[in-house]
Amino acid sequence: MSHHYLLPEISQPGKIGCSLPSLDVPAAELPPKELLRQELELPEVSEVEIIRYFTALSKLNYSADTGFYPLGSCTMKYNPKWHEDIAKLAGFTSIHPLQLEESVQGALQLMFELQEYLAEITGMDATSLVPIAGAHGEFAGLLMVRAYHQDRQDKARRKILLTDSSHGTNPASAVMCGFDIGVVASDSQGNVDMKSLDAMMNEEVAALTLTMPTTLGLFDPRILGISQVVHERGGLLGADGANLNAFLGQVKFGELGYDYVQLNLHKTFSTPHGGGGPGSGPVCVKESLSDFLPSPLVTENNGMYKFMSPAKSIGRIANFYGNFGVMCKAYAYIRSLGASGLREVSENAVLSANYLKEKLKPYYHLPYNRTCMHEVVFSGRRQKAEGVRTLDIAKRLLDYGLHPPTIYFPLLVDEALMIEPTETESKQTLDAFVEAMKEIARDARENPDILHTAPHNTPVRRLDDVRAARNPDLRWQMGD
Numbered sequence: 001m002s003h004h005y006l007l008p009e010i011s012q013p014g015k016i017g018c019s020l021p022s023l024d025v026p027a028a029e030l031p032p033k034e035l036l037r038q039e040l041e042l043p044e045v046s047e048v049e050i051i052r053y054f055t056a057l058s059k060l061n062y063s064a065d066t067g068f069y070p071l072g073s074c075t076m077k078y079n080p081k082w083h084e085d086i087a088k089l090a091g092f093t094s095i096h097p098l099q100l101e102e103s104v105q106g107a108l109q110l111m112f113e114l115q116e117y118l119a120e121i122t123g124m125d126a127t128s129l130v131p132i133a134g135a136h137g138e139f140a141g142l143l144m145v146r147a148y149h150q151d152r153q154d155k156a157r158r159k160i161l162l163t164d165s166s167h168g169t170n171p172a173s174a175v176m177c178g179f180d181i182g183v184v185a186s187d188s189q190g191n192v193d194m195k196s197l198d199a200m201m202n203e204e205v206a207a208l209t210l211t212m213p214t215t216l217g218l219f220d221p222r223i224l225g226i227s228q229v230v231h232e233r234g235g236l237l238g239a240d241g242a243n244l245n246a247f248l249g250q251v252k253f254g255e256l257g258y259d260y261v262q263l264n265l266h267k268t269f270s271t272p273h274g275g276g277g278p279g280s281g282p283v284c285v286k287e288s289l290s291d292f293l294p295s296p297l298v299t300e301n302n303g304m305y306k307f308m309s310p311a312k313s314i315g316r317i318a319n320f321y322g323n324f325g326v327m328c329k330a331y332a333y334i335r336s337l338g339a340s341g342l343r344e345v346s347e348n349a350v351l352s353a354n355y356l357k358e359k360l361k362p363y364y365h366l367p368y369n370r371t372c373m374h375e376v377v378f379s380g381r382r383q384k385a386e387g388v389r390t391l392d393i394a395k396r397l398l399d400y401g402l403h404p405p406t407i408y409f410p411l412l413v414d415e416a417l418m419i420e421p422t423e424t425e426s427k428q429t430l431d432a433f434v435e436a437m438k439e440i441a442r443d444a445r446e447n448p449d450i451l452h453t454a455p456h457n458t459p460v461r462r463l464d465d466v467r468a469a470r471n472p473d474l475r476w477q478m479g480d
């Protein structure tokens with residue numbers, strides 16, 4: 001790391017960043033001695049130095065606002081700044097969750113209309129905006145599945161089926177809900193293996209969680225058949241809706257036979273994310289599950305908006321009403337684009353991914369050679385044979401000033417590279433990425449060492465990920 005980023009380098013005893021004015025009120029008494037510290041080990045720096053220090057740190061951040069960010073499954077699209085202005089309006093930020101409903105009708109109206117829009121977009125009957133992340137929405141969906149079967153006295157259904165391409169949160173959510181897990185295989189085309197599903201779908205299965213499009217970036221054309229098998233045998237069909245960016249205005253989960261879906265407003269509906277939030281993971285459900293939705297929902301009666309709790313609600317799963325600021329941005333996004341704009345989002349997201357697929361196919365192995373949806377999964381198999389790992393490819397992209405795609409996920413693709421360009425990138429940006437990937441493929445053959453030792457141009461070189469996770473060093477200490 002270069003010196004500008006290290007406080008100890010600029011700290012010198014006696015340097016002062018700001019001077020306090022002399023006391024113009026009576027001095028208060030100090031707390032008892034045992035509560036007082038003799039030394040406070042803080043860096044001693046001047047004002048300009050601390051400003052430069054933090055400004056330099058801020059420039060180390062990479063984001064969708066600084067460059068191309070094709071992180072598969074994450075939908076790192078550009079988020080219009082104007083939506084931040086909407087979310088910052090005093091009428092939204094200066095209200096308190098304990099205020100009387102009569103005094104916050106505008107906020108409730110926004111929530112009510114967002115519930116309706118999301119139900120319309122997904123082809124469902126009702127929505128709860130409460131969950132505060134995608135994984136939290138999955139968890140809420142599974143709590144509803146459990147409550148639904150219990151309500152029907154169907155006690156044998158202890159198992160959730162997933163596919164081998166599932167996102168890691170899918171099994172995690174199911175286990176946290178107390179379910180056992182069964183993994184349905186994918187076939188050679190990347191679709192659900194119907195024989196595997198047939199063998200596993202029995203009276204112990206509460207639901208099948210099936211991401212659509214799948215985490216391979218593919219639409220499973222047999223989804224209606226899958227839905228039929230699951231329902232005929234008494235199960236429910238749940239979607240992990242994190243990939244909705246491919247579907248907006250094109251296909252509805254409800255029409256594909258799904259009973260519930262969780263959405264990631266911070267992905268599809270334009271909230272900057274990464275680094276831990278805030279997020280929002282609403283659940284949209286068919287009529288059969290609507291009584292179980294997490295509370296509260298917003299209802300409308302004669303132009304008055306009110307909170308209510310569904311009859312058999314799984315209860316409260318977050319404090320108050322969810323992440324309201326994220327809802328404001330999603331609402332602004334939906335209203336500003338309208339139905340035709342949303343449709344265009346998906347068309348362009350899918351077009352961008354297929355463009356990259358065709359351009360990169362000659363250089364990287366494409367395990368599923370078919371039209372993809374909003375993202376495309378390559379394998380670094382060829383480069384691996386040349387002694388270059390997918391991790392090396394990702395690290396080398398950093399030298400080009402590009403954020404790497406998702407790597408080593410989905411797990412069923414060897415050396416996976418999962419690229420999601422999103423609809424907000426220009427053809428020039430996509431072409432620049434293609435050029436970088438082409439050069440990297442050439443270096444893998446001709447100059448592999450430059451990949452093994454990458455990145456070369458970043459403030460931090462290759463990290464020891466394992467050590468960083470096991471022994472995180474998060475706190476500056478004098479003398480470090």
Ligand SMILES: *Cc1c(COP(=O)(O)O)cnc(C)c1O
Pocket residue numbers: 073074133134135136167169170211215240242243264279281
């Ligand atoms: C992002 C993602 C999730 C988890 O969403 P969070 O909001 O990060 O909890 C789940 N499934 C898929 C497919 C995802 O891409």
